[in-house]
Each structure stands twice: as structure tokens, then as C-alpha cells.
Amino acid sequence: MDGSQPMRIARIETFADRFVGFVRVTTDSGAEGWGQMSPYNADITATITHRQVAPWSLGRDARDIGGLVAAIPEREHKFPGSYLCRAICGVETALWDLAGKVEQKPVCELLGGTRRPLRAYASSMKRDIAPRDEADRFCRLRDAHGFDAFKFRVGAECGHDVDEWPGRTESIIPEIRNRLGPDVALLADANGGFSARRAIEVGRRLEDAGVAHYEEPCLYWELDDTRAVRDALTLDVTGGEQDCYLPTWREMVGTRVVDIVQPDVCYMGGMLRTREVAALAARAGLPCTPHSANLSLVTLFTMHLLCAIDNGGKYLELSIEEADYYPWQYGLFRSDPYVVRDGHVTISGEPGWGIEIEPAWLARAGYEKSEIA
Helix, strand or coil: CCCCCCCEEEEEEEEECCCCEEEEEEECCCCEEEEECCCCCHHHHHHHHHHHHHHHHCCCECCCHHHHHHHHHHHCCCCCCHHHHHHHHHHHHHHHHHHHHHHCCEHHHHCCCCCCCEEEEEECCCCCCCHHHHHHHHHHHHHHHCCCEEEEECCCCCCCCCCCCCCHHHHHHHHHHHHHCCCCEEEEECCCCCCHHHHHHHHHHHHHCCCCEEECCCCCCCHHHHHHHHHHCCCEEEECCCCCCHHHHHHHHHCCCCCEECCCHHHHCCHHHHHHHHHHHHHCCCCECCCCCCCCHHHHHHHHHHCCCCCECCCEEEECCCCCCCHHHCCCECCCCCCCECCEECCCCCCECCCCECHHHHHHCEEEEEECC
């Protein structure tokens, strides 16, 4: 942010339930912005925000986002893990919203980007669905919204080579391809379901079906296993959604563990740290297709990021799960920021994130406040 006069962070408020947590940052000038902590156990992350992030944020210049993001991990160096990053994300993204409102620009423009339509892939979270039913669902979405890219699940989450039920992986790959035809892009996600040996075997089935993207084939912390899968296959092996530690990212990119990096803005700790991963990948010639697996603000953050980096991947991940599966991701906003037209979504031209949190949701959420005395 430009400007010679600092705007001091005067108050940090969190509104959270178990799944989602929003953060409002207000400065001594009265300017305010909204951000989001990482989803899942967001009520725990709210406590981290007030205990370990707010003390180092209050009184600082809201314009110095980079300085704040760099300072907190050093102040909290005994706690370098995921929860600290999840909490930093709430304040960091609120500061970007605040900056956009002050400067009357969308966040992507503050980051040097330009708004544009983004091709979305319809991302299924379901494993407890029969291959035929999943194919039926994809066909309905294709016809209703124009999607031309879809992601389905193979294996079982952290499954150690045990499928969701016997034979499901072998059945769903040809079922989805045959039903959707040769011109639709297909992606598959194993969520760490396989050993390297089994992952390669499944990967060859995916290659035969023309699947282009094979996500997290092995347990994500076993980098050597994922690298072995990448070396054995010709399709793109992808991963990184769980990783928030920058030295791990340097190893992943430097030793070519994956073909496409998939940082998650909320897990990483916000826009700047995620952009650092994207830049690391760009220098190595790797594309960045971030993880954004639900319809909270993480997908909107990702949209702004993709509009501001040069090595953005082919598509945006967009959750297709309805209220019977992910009830908590609905009713968060006054209006839907994820309207799909011809398989594409577009950022609004409003300042900051361009959204309003639903007041009824805020009224139900657990509330905490930290402020300058």
C-alpha cells in the first residue's frame, strides 16, 4: 500500500465455528477489512489468532503486510506449524481487503494482476459414490454450467492401498472417461491413498484414459515416494496442498517431486507466502494450480492469486458439493461469488475481496476480540 502516514492496527476480531472463521481488522483511522482463517477447526485457530498473532499485529502499520507476515513466525519460532499459518492467514487476508478498500481496487490489482474469467474444474470430494452416479453428476453439471474439466477421487484417503471399496478405482476411471467423452479434461485425486508401487499402477490406468492430472498419489510427507511416481509416469503428478513450510517447498520444487505445485492460500498463511511458492515454482518452470477445495473465501483468494501470477495453471478448483455433503460452506456470504458461466468464474470489480459476510452467520458464530488498550 502506498502512503506516508501509517494506519495502525487497532482491533482484531474473530467470528468462528468449527469449520469456518472470519477475521475483521480495524485500524486507528477506522478502515477495516475482512479475511478468513483456514477452514476446519477454525474455532481452535481463532484462539491461536488472539494468543499468537494479535500480540505481534496490534499497533503495527496495516500497510506493511509483508513485514507483519515475516515478523510473526520469528516471534513465534517455537510454533512453526500449520495452526500458526492458518491463523496468520486470517489477519493477512483481512489486511489485503482493507488495502483494496482504501485504494478502491480488487486485491488482484494490488498484486499486479488483472481481472479475467477463470476456467474452473468441477471438483468432487466424494468417495462414497458409485462410479455411475459420479458420471451422472458430472454430466448434469456439464450441461447446466458448461464445465469442461472434472476431478474425481481414486483410492481411499491415506488408504495404504486399500480402496474405498474393492474395485472402485478400476471402475471409476473408464466410467468417467467413457461417459464424458474424449474432449473433457479429467483430473484424479488419491489423497495419499497409495504406496509408490500401487500409485504407479493406478497412474498407468489414468494415462490410458487420458487423465492429465494425478494429485497426491502417496502420503504427502513421503516425498521420495511421490517423486518415484512422478519419474515413472508421463501424466502430471501434482501436490502440495498440505504443505506450509517453505523449506519443504524448496525441496519439492528443487528435486522435482511434482510437475504442478498446489499450495493452499489458507494453509500457507495468506497471499504473500503462497505467491512466494508460486514464484519458486515459476523459476523452475512449473505451473501453480492452487488447492481450493471448498466454497469459503479460500476459493476467492485463489481466484485473485491466479489473476496475479504468470505461472497459473489451466484451471481453478471449484467445489461441487451441495449442502447435504458440505452444509457449512453455504450461507457465508450476502451474494454468491462463485457463479459459473460457460465453465468460468470471474472476480467482481469491487474493492478488496468484493464480498460481504452474511450478518446472520456472524451473529451465530463464536466471537473474540483483541485490541489496543
